[in-house]
Each structure stands twice: as structure tokens, then as C-alpha cells.
Amino acid sequence: MATVKASGPVRLMTVLPALLFLVLLSALPLANLLALSFAKVSWVEGQAQWDWVGLSNYTALAEDALFKAGILNTLILVVVATTLQVGIGLALALICSRLGRGAKAYRTLFLLPILIPGIIIGAIWKLMYNTQFGIINQTLGLVGLGPVDWLGSSSLALGSVIAVDVWHWTPFSFLLLLAAVEALPRDVFEAAQIDGAGAWRTFRRITLPLLWPAIFTTFVFRAIIAFKVFDEVYLLTGGGPGTSTQVISFTIYQRFFVQDSAGYGAAMSVVVMFLVALVIGVAMTRQKARTQ
Amino acid sequence: MSVSARRFTSRRAVTIILHGALIAAAVLTLAPFLWIALASLKTQIALLMGTVTFKPVAMNYAEVLFGNTSTFSRNFLNSVIVASVSTVIALSVGFLAGYSLLRMRWPRAVVNLFLLWAVVFNLVPPVTLAGAWYEVFRHVGLTNSLTALILAHTTLHLPMALWLLSSFLREIPNELEEAAVVDGAGFVRLMRRIVVPIMMPGLVSTGILIFIFSWNEFPVALALTNNQSATVPVGIAKFAQENEIKYTQMAAASVLSAIPALLVLIFCQRFIVKGLTAGAVK
Numbered sequence: 001m002a003t004v005k006a007s008g009p010v011r012l013m014t015v016l017p018a019l020l021f022l023v024l025l026s027a028l029p030l031a032n033l034l035a036l037s038f039a040k041v042s043w044v045e046g047q048a049q050w051d052w053v054g055l056s057n058y059t060a061l062a063e064d065a066l067f068k069a070g071i072l073n074t075l076i077l078v079v080v081a082t083t084l085q086v087g088i089g090l091a092l093a094l095i096c097s098r099l100g101r102g103a104k105a106y107r108t109l110f111l112l113p114i115l116i117p118g119i120i121i122g123a124i125w126k127l128m129y130n131t132q133f134g135i136i137n138q139t140l141g142l143v144g145l146g147p148v149d150w151l152g153s154s155s156l157a158l159g160s161v162i163a164v165d166v167w168h169w170t171p172f173s174f175l176l177l178l179a180a181v182e183a184l185p186r187d188v189f190e191a192a193q194i195d196g197a198g199a200w201r202t203f204r205r206i207t208l209p210l211l212w213p214a215i216f217t218t219f220v221f222r223a224i225i226a227f228k229v230f231d232e233v234y235l236l237t238g239g240g241p242g243t244s245t246q247v248i249s250f251t252i253y254q255r256f257f258v259q260d261s262a263g264y265g266a267a268m269s270v271v272v273m274f275l276v277a278l279v280i281g282v283a284m285t286r287q288k289a290r291t292q
Numbered sequence: 293m294s295v296s297a298r299r300f301t302s303r304r305a306v307t308i309i310l311h312g313a314l315i316a317a318a319v320l321t322l323a324p325f326l327w328i329a330l331a332s333l334k335t336q337i338a339l340l341m342g343t344v345t346f347k348p349v350a351m352n353y354a355e356v357l358f359g360n361t362s363t364f365s366r367n368f369l370n371s372v373i374v375a376s377v378s379t380v381i382a383l384s385v386g387f388l389a390g391y392s393l394l395r396m397r398w399p400r401a402v403v404n405l406f407l408l409w410a411v412v413f414n415l416v417p418p419v420t421l422a423g424a425w426y427e428v429f430r431h432v433g434l435t436n437s438l439t440a441l442i443l444a445h446t447t448l449h450l451p452m453a454l455w456l457l458s459s460f461l462r463e464i465p466n467e468l469e470e471a472a473v474v475d476g477a478g479f480v481r482l483m484r485r486i487v488v489p490i491m492m493p494g495l496v497s498t499g500i501l502i503f504i505f506s507w508n509e510f511p512v513a514l515a516l517t518n519n520q521s522a523t524v525p526v527g528i529a530k531f532a533q534e535n536e537i538k539y540t541q542m543a544a545a546s547v548l549s550a551i552p553a554l555l556v557l558i559f560c561q562r563f564i565v566k567g568l569t570a571g572a573v574k
Binding site: 010011013014015017018019021022025026028029030032033036048088091092095096098099106107108109110111112113114115116117118119120122123124125126127128130132133135138167171172175176179224227228230231234235248249250252253256257262265266269270272273276277280 | 310311314324327342406415423424425443444447479507508514524528532539557568
């Protein structure tokens with residue numbers, strides 16, 4: 001592939017800008033964050049003063065109820081929301097490809113939630129969940145139910161947030177899976193039909209195994225994005241009531257910016273990055289072992 | 293009824309059920325947008341009363357756009373500036389580097405370094421980076437400036453630009469480039485006459501995606517801006533935190549903030565599907 005001859009300086013100039021961003025705005029801030037996680041920052045006459053505290057930021061994490069709630073809620077959200085999104089997305093993709101014509105119009109429509117700012121999704125659903133005038137409670141009221149305090153009750157709030165995430169991101173799963181479904185080889189299905197295999201059998205024995213890599217990729221992609229969830233929670237519940245919708249990005253934000261404990265927030269960030277890398281690493285290795 | 297006719301009817305029934313499922317999904321997708329659009333045309337009282345029929349009013353939009361206390365038009369301008377400038381920078385920088393890494397015989401280690409960067413950036417919650425950037429920009433005196441947010445958004449989306457563009461570039465055979473080089477075209481000429489024109493669709497779809505992602509980005513913007521430099525999502529979030537939430541104005545602001553997404557959907561749809569899925573297939 002490599003054919004273009006460019007003189008040394010030109011070649012260097014092509015990657016230099018990207019390298020500057022990588023070093024100055026990625027590596028350096030992250031290194032700074034790592035250093036910060038071993039320090040306690042206090043403000044003396046407008047100047048930040050770092051006091052080294054060793055590992056105490058990290059040991060404090062173990063006792064932080066907010067951190068534990070954040071990790072737990074995030075895991076629940078990632079597993080439940082992602083599973084639903086991939087399941088519904090797959091069903092819609094299969095239906096769409098089967099119907100063929102007209103499917104394109106649906107695809108356009110399903111793109112909309114992906115492109116809308118997360119914070120607006122939060123705003124829309126905050127209004128829809130409203131106990132006084134939200135459309136959900138109004139509809140329930142028509143059949144004599146409710147009103148239900150979807151965001152204010154600690155047993156319902158996380159479920160309500162998950163519902164919004166499913167609504168927001170199922171289209172993305174659908175889009176990825178539709179591409180995979182449309183790339184399936186036709187002849188295998190014709191052969192199955194000639195052999196008289198029923199719809200369910202064909203799905204179990206042929207469609208699902210062939211789609212498995214795409215399903216896995218979609219799951220990982222969605223899980224990564226779900227893990228970062230912040231916008232909707234910020235607007236819908238602010239982590240409450242209590243800690244019932246506290247998610248990890250929100251916990252970090254509160255500790256780092258709201259409480260202004262930069263060192264402690266940094267330690268939390270480092271742990272989260274490490275955890276994410278670990279989980280993805282394990283998942284990738286297992287998937288590789290499975291396909292080989 | 294003959295066997296084939298019966299099979300035909302049952303097939304039709306299945307088709308109708310499947311269409312029904314899709315229509316239900318479509319309605320569920322659209323309904324929230326329609327509801328918020330309707331809410332933005334109501335008076336606060338009409339919304340609170342939950343009246344079904346109402347006389348549409350434009351005062352929410354007027355208040356959001358031109359009201360004395362509203363910062364929305366400033367937020368909108370900030371968002372336009374940040375999203376456009378960071379998209380242009382990320383595209384140029386990412387295009388040059390992506391082209392170079394693919395076509396200019398870099399050692400494997402250099403390519404891997406950039407790959408690792410992209411992977412790490414994909415995994416890490418932006419909030420963790422926000423803290424890191426906040427500290428850096430404070431050191432160099434860029435606190436709360438649009439420049440800081442532009443740099444942050446560029447950095448955030450540069451890995452995506454780099455890998456999306458190289459994946460588009462990989463699909464292009466390089467015979468044309470070889471021929472141009474044999475004819476004695478220098479680097480700049482090669483880029484301007486051959487590579488950029490061929491890559492135009494890829495550049496457009498990557499650019500649109502980055503613009504939308506930057507427009508939508510919330511946590512980093514929240515951490516790095518103040519009232520003066522806040523972007524649209526930060527402005528909307530402020531609505532929800534006031535003691536007495538102006539629901540109908542919040543709805544109007546939400547509708548206005550969806551404009552870029554709607555424009556993209558109407559005019560450039562074919563460009564983004566490829567970009568959205570290309571990132572995942574790799």
C-alpha cells in the first residue's frame with residue numbers, strides 16, 4: 001500500500017499536528033491526572049497547592065458509598081439497557097430486511113434519536129415523565145391509573161433512566177445490526193428453505209450463528225457508550241433520589257467539580273479507566289478464543 | 293381455498309404483523325419529538341392544564357431567542373463556533389495524519405501508538421478527561437474560554453476522524469496517486485488534485501458526524517465553560533436547574549437545538565449512515 005514518496009520534512013509535517021494533540025492534550029493531561037490522584041489540592045491565595053498524600057485517595061474510594069452506588073448502578077444500566085437495545089435492535093433489523101422495500105424510510109426515522117443531543121433527550125423525557133402534565137401520566141390517567149412519580153421514587157428512578165437510554169440508543173444497535181443482516185449470504189437461507197427448515201430453526205441454527213460477531217460488536221460498542229452515560233442522568237434525576245440513579249460519570253463529576261476535590265476525583269477517574277480497560281480486554285480475549 | 297392461496301393469506305398476515313411492529317417502533321420513536329414540539333407552542337398554563345386542544349403561541353420561542361434574561365442566542369452562537377472550528381481542525385489534522393499513516397511507510401510502532409490512543413479515548417468517560425483538561429487549561433490561562441473548548445472537542449474527536457478517514461481511504465485504490473507521483477506531482481499538488489477530490493464523500497460524512505458530536509457534547513462543555521462561553525446543551529441544562537422550571541421555554545429551546553440534527557437528517561442522510569456503521573465494523 002505504501003507508495004507515496006514524500007521527503008522527510010513533508011512526511012513529518014503530516015503527522016506532527018496529530019502528534020501534538022496526542023502529546024499535549026491527551027497524554028499530558030492524563031499523566032497530570034495520574035499525578036493528581038496521589039495528591040490533595042488546596043487553594044492558597046488563588047494558587048493551587050499540591051500535597052502528596054500517597055495512596056490515600058485510592059484507599060478512601062473503598063469507603064465511598066457514592067462511588068459504590070455509582071459503580072453498581074452503572075453496571076445495572078449497562079447490562080440491562082444494552083441487552084434490551086441489542087435484542088430489540090436485532091428484531092427490528094430482521095423485520096426491516098425481510099420487508100425490503102420501504103425499510104429505508106424507517107431507517108431515516110430511526111436515525112433521529114442518535115443525532116439529537118443527549119441533554120435534549122433528557123429534557124424531553126423529563127417533561128414526559130412529569131407527574132402533573134407529562135404525557136405518560138396523562139395517558140395512565142385516562143385508564144384511571146397513576147400518577148406515578150417515575151423519577152422521584154427510588155425504586156422506579158433507575159428503571160425510568162434505563163427506559164430513556166433504551167429509547168435513545170436502540171436505533172444505533174438497529175443500524176449496526178441492519179448492516180450485518182443485509183450482508184448475510186442469501187444462498188444459505190435458500191438451501192435451508194429447500195431442506196424444509198422452519199423459520200425458528202433457520203433463525204436458531206443459521207441466522208444467529210452468522211450474526212454472532214456483529215451482535216457481539218454491537219454489544220461491546222453500546223456497552224462502552226452506556227458506561228459513559230451522563231447527560232440524561234444529569235438532567236433527569238441528578239443521581240437521585242438518594243443514590244438510586246447515581247452513575248459513575250456523575251459521581252466523578254460531583255467529586256471533581258462540585259466538591260472541588262480534584263485529587264480524589266482524579267483517583268476515581270484512574271480506577272474507572274482501569275476497570276473499563278480490564279473489562280473490554282477480557283471480553284475481547286474471550287471473543288477471540290471463541291471465534292478461533 | 294387452495295393450498296397455495298392459503299399460504300398466500302398467511303404470508304400476508306405475517307407481512308401485516310411485521311409492518312405493524314415497525315410502525316409501532318416508528319411511532320414510539322417520533323412521539324416524544326412531536327410532544328415536545330407541541331409543548332413548545334403552548335402557554336405554561338395550557339401545558340400544566342394538559343389541554344388537548346390549544347391555540348399555538350410563539351411566545352416561548354420569542355422569549356428564548358430574544359428575551360432579556362435568556363442566554364440562548366449566545367449559547368447557540370458559541371455552539372456554532374465551537375462545533376465548526378473543532379470540526380475543521382479535526383478534519384484537517386486527522387486527514388493528514390490518516391493519509392500519512394496509511395500511505396507513507398511509517399514504522400508499525402507509530403501506527404500502533406495512534407491506534408492505542410483511539411482505543412483509550414473510546415473507552416474513557418469524557419468526564420475523566422474533562423478534569424484533566426480543566427487542570428491543563430487553568431495552568432495556561434484559558435479557563436472558561438471558547439479556545440479551550442475548541443481544543444478539547446478537537447482532541448476528543450480527532451481519533452475518530454483519523455480512523456474513519458483512513459477506513460474510507462483504504463477503500464480507494466492508489467493507482468491514481470502512483471500515476472500522479474510518476475508524473476512528478478509534489479505532495480501539495482497530489483493532495484489538492486487527486487486525494488482530496490476522491491476523498492470528498494468520506495470527508496463530508498466524517499465532518500458531519502464530528503460537527504454533530506461536538507454540537508451534542510455535554511460533560512466537557514459543562515466543565516470547561518462559564519455563562520459567557522456556555523454551549524447549547526449547557527444552556528438547556530440550566531433550564532432544568534432553576535427553582536421554577538420554565539417548561540415551555542425549555543421545550544422551545546430543545547426544539548431549536550435539534551435544528552442541526554434535523555438538517556443533517558433531511559439533506560445529508562446518506563453520508564452519515566456509512567460513517568456511523570464504518571466505525572463499528574472496524
